[in-house]
Amino acid sequence: xxxxKSKARIYLxxxxxxxxxxxxLAFAQKFLTTALANPLGLHRSGQxxxxxxxxxxxxxANLIHAEDPKSIxxxxxxxxxxxxxxxxxxxxxxxxxxxxxxSAIEHISTFNSSKDLKKNGYELAVIPVxxxxxxxxxxxxxRLTRETTVTSIMYANSEIGTVQPIFEISRIVHEQxxxxxxDATVAAGKIAIDVQKEEIDLLTLSSNELGGPQGAGALYxxxxxxxxxxxxxxxxxxxxxxxxxxxxxxxxxxxxxxxAAAELGENQRLVRLRDELIEAISTxxxxxxxxxxxxxxxxxVSFVFTGVExxxxxxxxxxxxxxQAATGSACSARTLEPSHVLVAIGLEAEEAHSSLVMxxxxxxxxxxxxxxxxAVKQTVEKLRGLDWA
Amino acid sequence: xxxxKSKARIYLxxxxxxxxxxxxLAFAQKFLTTALANPLGLHRSGQxxxxxxxxxxxxxANLIHAEDPKSIxxxxxxxxxxxxxxxxxxxxxxxxxxxxxxSAIEHISTFNSSKDLKKNGYELAVIPVxxxxxxxxxxxxxRLTRETTVTSIMYANSEIGTVQPIFEISRIVHEQxxxxxxDATVAAGKIAIDVQKEEIDLLTLSSNELGGPQGAGALYxxxxxxxxxxxxxxxxxxxxxxxxxxxxxxxxxxxxxxxAAAELGENQRLVRLRDELIEAISTxxxxxxxxxxxxxxxxxVSFVFTGVExxxxxxxxxxxxxxQAATGSACSARTLEPSHVLVAIGLEAEEAHSSLVMxxxxxxxxxxxxxxxxAVKQTVEKLRGLDWA
Numbered sequence: 001x002x003x004x005k006s007k008a009r010i011y012l013x014x015x016x017x018x019x020x021x022x023x024x025l026a027f028a029q030k031f032l033t034t035a036l037a038n039p040l041g042l043h044r045s046g047q048x049x050x051x052x053x054x055x056x057x058x059x060x061a062n063l064i065h066a067e068d069p070k071s072i073x074x075x076x077x078x079x080x081x082x083x084x085x086x087x088x089x090x091x092x093x094x095x096x097x098x099x100x101x102x103s104a105i106e107h108i109s110t111f112n113s114s115k116d117l118k119k120n121g122y123e124l125a126v127i128p129v130x131x132x133x134x135x136x137x138x139x140x141x142x143r144l145t146r147e148t149t150v151t152s153i154m155y156a157n158s159e160i161g162t163v164q165p166i167f168e169i170s171r172i173v174h175e176q177x178x179x180x181x182x183d184a185t186v187a188a189g190k191i192a193i194d195v196q197k198e199e200i201d202l203l204t205l206s207s208n209e210l211g212g213p214q215g216a217g218a219l220y221x222x223x224x225x226x227x228x229x230x231x232x233x234x235x236x237x238x239x240x241x242x243x244x245x246x247x248x249x250x251x252x253x254x255x256x257x258x259x260a261a262a263e264l265g266e267n268q269r270l271v272r273l274r275d276e277l278i279e280a281i282s283t284x285x286x287x288x289x290x291x292x293x294x295x296x297x298x299x300x301v302s303f304v305f306t307g308v309e310x311x312x313x314x315x316x317x318x319x320x321x322x323x324q325a326a327t328g329s330a331c332s333a334r335t336l337e338p339s340h341v342l343v344a345i346g347l348e349a350e351e352a353h354s355s356l357v358m359x360x361x362x363x364x365x366x367x368x369x370x371x372x373x374x375a376v377k378q379t380v381e382k383l384r385g386l387d388w389a
Numbered sequence: 390x391x392x393x394k395s396k397a398r399i400y401l402x403x404x405x406x407x408x409x410x411x412x413x414l415a416f417a418q419k420f421l422t423t424a425l426a427n428p429l430g431l432h433r434s435g436q437x438x439x440x441x442x443x444x445x446x447x448x449x450a451n452l453i454h455a456e457d458p459k460s461i462x463x464x465x466x467x468x469x470x471x472x473x474x475x476x477x478x479x480x481x482x483x484x485x486x487x488x489x490x491x492s493a494i495e496h497i498s499t500f501n502s503s504k505d506l507k508k509n510g511y512e513l514a515v516i517p518v519x520x521x522x523x524x525x526x527x528x529x530x531x532r533l534t535r536e537t538t539v540t541s542i543m544y545a546n547s548e549i550g551t552v553q554p555i556f557e558i559s560r561i562v563h564e565q566x567x568x569x570x571x572d573a574t575v576a577a578g579k580i581a582i583d584v585q586k587e588e589i590d591l592l593t594l595s596s597n598e599l600g601g602p603q604g605a606g607a608l609y610x611x612x613x614x615x616x617x618x619x620x621x622x623x624x625x626x627x628x629x630x631x632x633x634x635x636x637x638x639x640x641x642x643x644x645x646x647x648x649a650a651a652e653l654g655e656n657q658r659l660v661r662l663r664d665e666l667i668e669a670i671s672t673x674x675x676x677x678x679x680x681x682x683x684x685x686x687x688x689x690v691s692f693v694f695t696g697v698e699x700x701x702x703x704x705x706x707x708x709x710x711x712x713q714a715a716t717g718s719a720c721s722a723r724t725l726e727p728s729h730v731l732v733a734i735g736l737e738a739e740e741a742h743s744s745l746v747m748x749x750x751x752x753x754x755x756x757x758x759x760x761x762x763x764a765v766k767q768t769v770e771k772l773r774g775l776d777w778a
Contacts, residue, residue, distance in 0.1 A: 076465035079632035109622035215604035233498035243468035
């Protein structure tokens with residue numbers, strides 16, 4: 001087939017940053033201008049701002065089937081929510097124990113929050129995963145104790161797409177330890193989440209990953225679970241996240257959550273595109289799928305390629321085909337370390353540097369697949385050719 | 390005069406939340422949609438996002454005459470910047486001393502950050518102010534020691550408008566203690582700030598107070614001053630503020646800073662409106678200006694009224710005149726405590742509950758003043774009448 005290099009951009013980096021849904025923008029725009037006010041203001045504008053935030057809280061609660069909108073705390077993003085969930089919960093319960101547990105493939109925010117606790121005398125258990133990225137449940141069972149106040153596990157991983165069996169994990173955590181925090185940043189809106197049925201104590205969400213604006217995140221805290229703040233100020237959001245509320249981002253997150261809940265079924269479309277891409281790319285010599293073949297995010301395609309640099313793949317797809325994809329996690333893309341996630345699933349450092357991650361979204365079309373598949377094939381062949389030269 | 394109750398809203402609560410400048414929106418809009426990407430992404434969209442952030446950093450540095458754009462760290466807002474400045478600096482230098490100092494009229498973010506340090510064994514000196522809100526410099530000199538690692542002082546106060554003599558304060562801090570953090574949240578864009586000439590070590594800014602979007606703030610850190618993070622994650626912003634950058638808010642803050650620097654002279658217009666309002670409202674029986682008559686923000690009008698509840702004034706101005714103003718700080722408006730700022734300048738609790746704060750901005754017009762003045766007069770008279778009934 002012929003490649004049309006003048007083609008419009010094909011954006012396949014949704015899990016790094018998601019384009020804001022135009023319906024969310026249309027909804028939330030007024031909170032940048034005419035309806036912008038401090039929710040603590042006593043005048044009507046302030047009251048309207050406060051009502052917009054409560055409506056957003058309700059929509060976010062609905063998305064994850066929380067028992068009460070009050071269980072949702074808005075933050076400035078997932079990183080802040082994770083800091084509150086991990087450090088705020090561990091510190092609040094330090095009299096009950098100073099042990100925490102995380103999986104080996106958590107986001108760097110969870111790792112670095114945990115490491116700060118470790119520096120302050122906590123014991124940190126890192127639970128390994130198998131070669132598909134699934135948590136080793138026997139290991140989890142073995143490593144948790146009554147002193148493990150917080151266990152933090154990703155619902156799904158952004159680099160390899162693997163989705164964890166959260167309910168099984170929550171049963172183990174509640175038998176052996178105390179509270180389960182689930183980082184649902186990339187999973188929410190992609191798979192159905194029910195914090196009550198799955199018996200989740202704390203859960204982190206990101207506005208942008210739902211198609212909402214950047215600048216908002218949310219932390220679900222099961223009623224009765226006590227958490228302390230890790231930053232200090234005006235005491236907004238039940239004292240857990242001080243600072244004037246980012247009205248536009250929070251209202252936008254609410255609308256994005258509402259749309260995500262209503263349109264969860266449409267992820268079936270992405271599953272078909274995903275599987276078609278995976279099947280085609282698997283035929284490239286030396287290509288290997290990373291993560292789990294079935295228990296994976298509906299929009300997630302990830303591979304390693306023998307003898308090719310992931311960074312070179314990204315740059316070539318961008319320059320030659322106007323396709324924007326990722327290698328590993330954006331959050332560690334500029335370090336020279338191999339991805340801790342790919343190391344955790346057993347890849348050698350060299351393989352771990354050869355990864356391609358393509359995350360699909362609302363704009364991805366069936367008709368684009370042949371172009372994308374060909375671009376990946378030709379890019380890998382071209383780069384291998386260069387290596388041999 | 391006749392009062393036209395169908396009048397469009399007159400918003401006089403700028404220092405609580407500032408309407409976003411339409412030029413900022415026009416500039417930053419693309420970072421919500423087409424130009425939105427993760428600055429860590431390796432593709433061109435990621436690089437463009439990174440460049441937009443560096444351009445914003447330059448504009449913010451220019452506004453405060455920082456020596457180097459790299460001295461600017463973007464945060465999610467002023468509260469987060471203050472947490473990093475106060476706690477991050479004090480914790481980083483705990484081997485040099487465990488004393489900090491703040492004025493008696495600081496924002497609650499500064500107070501609560503300080504109180505967290507106090508809980509962790511630090512000694513906290515609260516420096517009093519005079520009846521106009523000016524810091525008592527002799528007290529400052531007397532209370533600082535070589536072990537005072539951080540002294541945190543507001544450039545200007547949002548409740549009473551008083552502007553501090555920052556250069557004199559920085560000289561005292563550097564003679565007696567270590568680092569000066571200046572909370573310039575409400576001062577920036579209103580008065581000229583030069584961190585080099587004024588010898589400021591750390592300085593906090595808010596995007597929204599400059600007319601930029603909510604969701605961004607900035608912390609200036611003088612080159613050479615060491616600060617540690619207070620939250621943990623991907624290590625963005627020199628490791629001091631982890632989390633994917635809020636591109637729209639940061640780019641918008643940069644443009645707002647550029648406009649604020651270019652238009653600093655236009656605050657002279659607000660000074661004239663301010664003085665006309667102050668003069669007229671002073672003639673209301675039992676009205677008393679709070680804060681300093683001259684060393685005050687160009688857009689700031691604040692009064693207490695004998696025998697009238699501030700909250701009732703706000704609600705009546707809103708309901709009857711469509712004027713939106715504030716009483717005390719929005720951040721403590723819904724607590725029953727009298728404002729700590731008004732108590733610090735020597736008001737009795739009852740007087741402190743009778744405050745009216747009107748902060749002017751770009752939309753405030755000379756032609757609106759007679760209407761505003763009359764509304765305040767009639768509101769105070771009406772409420773006094775109700776009390777007597």
